[in-house]
Amino acid sequence: GENVEQHPSTLSVQEGDSAVIKCTYSDSASNYFPWYKQELGKRPQLIIDIRSNVGEKKDQRIAVTLNKTAKHFSLHITETQPEDSAVYFCAASLSYGKLTFGQGTILTVHP
Amino acid sequence: GAVVSQHPSRVICKSGTSVKIECRSLDFQATTMFWYRQFPKQSLMLMATSNEGSKATYEQGVEKDKFLINHASLTLSTLTVTSAHPEDSSFYICSAGPGSTGEQFFGPGTRLTVL
Numbered sequence A: 001g002e003n004v005e006q007h008p009s010t011l012s013v014q015e016g017d018s019a020v021i022k023c024t025y026s027d028s029a030s031n032y033f034p035w036y037k038q039e040l041g042k043r044p045q046l047i048i049d050i051r052s053n054v055g056e057k058k059d060q061r062i063a064v065t066l067n068k069t070a071k072h073f074s075l076h077i078t079e080t081q082p083e084d085s086a087v088y089f090c091a092a093s094l095s096y097g098k099l100t101f102g103q104g105t106i107l108t109v110h111p
Numbered sequence B: 001g002a003v004v005s006q007h008p009s010r011v012i013c014k015s016g017t018s019v020k021i022e023c024r025s026l027d028f029q030a031t032t033m034f035w036y037r038q039f040p041k042q043s044l045m046l047m048a049t050s051n052e053g054s055k056a057t058y059e060q061g062v063e064k065d066k067f068l069i070n071h072a073s074l075t076l077s078t079l080t081v082t083s084a085h086p087e088d089s090s091f092y093i094c095s096a097g098p099g100s101t102g103e104q105f106f107g108p109g110t111r112l113t114v115l
Helices: none
Strands: A004-007 A010-014 A019-025 A032-038 A045-051 A056-059 A062-067 A072-077 A086-093 A099-101 A105-110 B004-007 B010-013 B019-025 B032-038 B045-051 B067-073 B076-081 B090-096 B110-114
Touching: A004 A086, A010 A019, A019 A086, A019 A105, A032 A062, A045 A056, A045 A062, A072 A086, A099 B045, B004 B090, B010 B019, B019 B032, B019 B090, B019 B110, B032 B067, B032 B076, B045 B067, B045 B076, B076 B090
Parallel strands: A010 A105, B010 B110
Antiparallel strands: A004 A019, A019 A072, A032 A045, A032 A086, A056 A062, A062 A072, A086 A099, A086 A105, B004 B019, B019 B076, B032 B045, B032 B090, B067 B076, B090 B110
């Protein structure tokens, strides 16, 4: 089955800096790669996703890049703000929706 | 986005009892729903795929007789934790998507505490 590795497990940045979280996956058939933000005790919220037919996608301060050859994808957050502090999860999936999650990254943005 | 609800949000039960958790898609039909479990400070682990009108598909290591799943309609899936024990205490979250695109929407989760 699919295996997703996520790094780093914790990330601490100063407000205004950029944050990068990286994930690798094992199943070359996976073609959907979402990123979720989860606050304590809450449900995961989709923040951005990318499909295998594109290499990069951007939404304001958030971007995701995908390298299918190397089987890795990354989340980039620019101009970080304290409210970006949360746990971030990457995931990989075939189209039918079954998600395999990475281990999560605790992002802390210091004012 | 699509809306998925879960009930109850929190439940405390005694060891040995059974607990039923409901997952509903409110504004779309879902032939497939997914059940995840999340222990404190850990990631979400898929437990099973709930298929409308047929048997659920369980992930390796998940006891199908302990975690009963029923998906009797296109908007409702239920997870019953039978003979619950303290080690079953966890955050249970369901997800569903309105199409075959892969995008999943999560329910708010159910915090189960078994005493």
